[in-house]
Amino acid sequence: MSNDNKEITGNIGEWSEIYTLLKLLGEGKVYAGDQNLEKIKNLVYPIIMIIRQEKEGVYDYLVSNADIVIQKADGTELLRLSAEKFLHEAEYLLSAMQNKPAGARSFPIAKTQAFMDQIYCSTLKASSSDKTDIHIVLHDQRTRMNNNLGFSIKSQLGGDSTLLNASGATNFTYKVVGSDFSDEEIEKINAIATRTKIIDRVDAIRRKGADLQFDHVDNSTFRTNLAMLDNGLAPTIAQLLVEQFNTGERNFVDLIKPLADSNPLGFDMEDKEDMYIYKLKHLLTSAALGMMPAKKWTGRYDANGGYLVVKKDGEILCYHFYDKNRFEDFLFANAYLERGKTRKHGYASLYRGEDGNVYFKLNLQVRLK
Structure with missing residues (x-):
C-alpha cells in the first residue's frame, strides 16, 4: 500500500x-x-x-x-x-x-x-x-x-463542533415594522462596526421604535427542507434567532422559555414549551444525521447510526440513534446558536426592498458544546 x-x-x-x-x-x-x-x-x-x-x-x-x-x-x-x-x-x-x-x-x-x-x-x-x-x-x-x-x-479536540453550518442558504429575512427609516438612517445603522455589531444594529433598530417580523427563509431548498420536517419550523427558528437578542442567551435550553412566551405559532395550551422543544429536537436530529440546508433532502438519514463524540481527553462516546430519546436529549442539551461572518453570508444589514419596505437578515448556525 x-x-x-x-x-x-x-x-x-x-x-x-x-x-x-x-x-x-x-x-x-x-x-x-x-x-x-x-x-x-x-x-x-x-x-x-x-x-x-x-x-x-x-x-x-x-x-x-x-x-x-x-x-x-x-x-x-x-x-x-x-x-x-x-x-x-x-x-x-x-x-x-x-x-x-x-x-x-x-x-x-x-x-x-x-x-x-x-x-x-x-x-x-x-x-x-x-x-x-x-x-x-x-x-x-x-x-x-x-x-x-x-x-x-x-x-471536541479542536473546539466546539458545528451541527448546522452557516451559509447564505441559512439566512432568514425579516421585515422591519413599526417605524420608517430614511436612507441616511439605514446607512448609519449599517455602518455600526463594533465587536458586537449585530447586537448593536438590532438595538439601533429597536431604539427607533421598530421590530423584526419574520418574512421568509431566503433559500428555496432550505425552505422546502424545513417544510418537509415541520411546517412550523421556519417561524420557530426565526423567532429563536430573535430571542437571542431579546435575552442575550444562546443555548437552546435557555431560549425555550422566551420562545414559548413569544409563541410564534400561537399554541393555546399550558405546555407550549414541550411543543417547541419537540420541533427543535426534530431539526437538530435531522441536521445531525442527514439534512443539509442547500441540498435537496428526501428525509433519509445518511448517518443512520448516530454520533460518535471524541471528548477532549480522547474518550469516545456513542450516541446511538436506536436510543432516540437519549440522542435527542444530548443534542438539545448541548446545542447553541453561533453567529457566522456577516460579510461572508450577507446578513445583518438593513436594505430597502423593491416593494419599498425595509428588511433585515439574520443567519442560522448551530454548534455543539
Whole structure:
C-alpha cells in the first residue's frame, strides 16, 4: 500500500476521524454517552468490524480476539496486527493533536501517516457529500444482532463542533415594522462596526421604535427542507434567532422559555414549551444525521447510526440513534446558536426592498458544546 509518498495534512476534525478508527479498533468496543457527555457504564457496543472506502477499494477491519484483520471486501486477508498496536498508535495521534503547532489549522503527522500507509488507509476524511464519517458493524447486546451503521464523528479536540453550518442558504429575512427609516438612517445603522455589531444594529433598530417580523427563509431548498420536517419550523427558528437578542442567551435550553412566551405559532395550551422543544429536537436530529440546508433532502438519514463524540481527553462516546430519546436529549442539551461572518453570508444589514419596505437578515448556525 502506498500514499505515493505525498505528505498528508489535516485539521483536528480530519485527524480525529483517523483517531476514531484506531481507537475503536484498539478497544474493540464503544460506550454509550448521556446528555452530559458522561459514559454509561452498563451500555457498551462491541465492535465487530469497521468498513472504509478508499480510492483503491473497500477494506474491512475485523476485530478478531486480540487482533485486527484487514481484508478486501471479497474476504482476502491482507494484514493482521495486534489490537494493542492500534491502541498505541491512537494514543500517539491523540498526543500529536493535543500538541499541534501553535496556530496551525492544518498539519502533518508523519508517524501516523506511516501507520496509515501500512494499514491500507490513504485518506483522512470521508466524503463530505453526506453526514457519514465512519461505517461500523456493531453488536447490539439487547437485540443480539449485528448492524452495519453509519456514524457522524464530532471532535471536541479542536473546539466546539458545528451541527448546522452557516451559509447564505441559512439566512432568514425579516421585515422591519413599526417605524420608517430614511436612507441616511439605514446607512448609519449599517455602518455600526463594533465587536458586537449585530447586537448593536438590532438595538439601533429597536431604539427607533421598530421590530423584526419574520418574512421568509431566503433559500428555496432550505425552505422546502424545513417544510418537509415541520411546517412550523421556519417561524420557530426565526423567532429563536430573535430571542437571542431579546435575552442575550444562546443555548437552546435557555431560549425555550422566551420562545414559548413569544409563541410564534400561537399554541393555546399550558405546555407550549414541550411543543417547541419537540420541533427543535426534530431539526437538530435531522441536521445531525442527514439534512443539509442547500441540498435537496428526501428525509433519509445518511448517518443512520448516530454520533460518535471524541471528548477532549480522547474518550469516545456513542450516541446511538436506536436510543432516540437519549440522542435527542444530548443534542438539545448541548446545542447553541453561533453567529457566522456577516460579510461572508450577507446578513445583518438593513436594505430597502423593491416593494419599498425595509428588511433585515439574520443567519442560522448551530454548534455543539
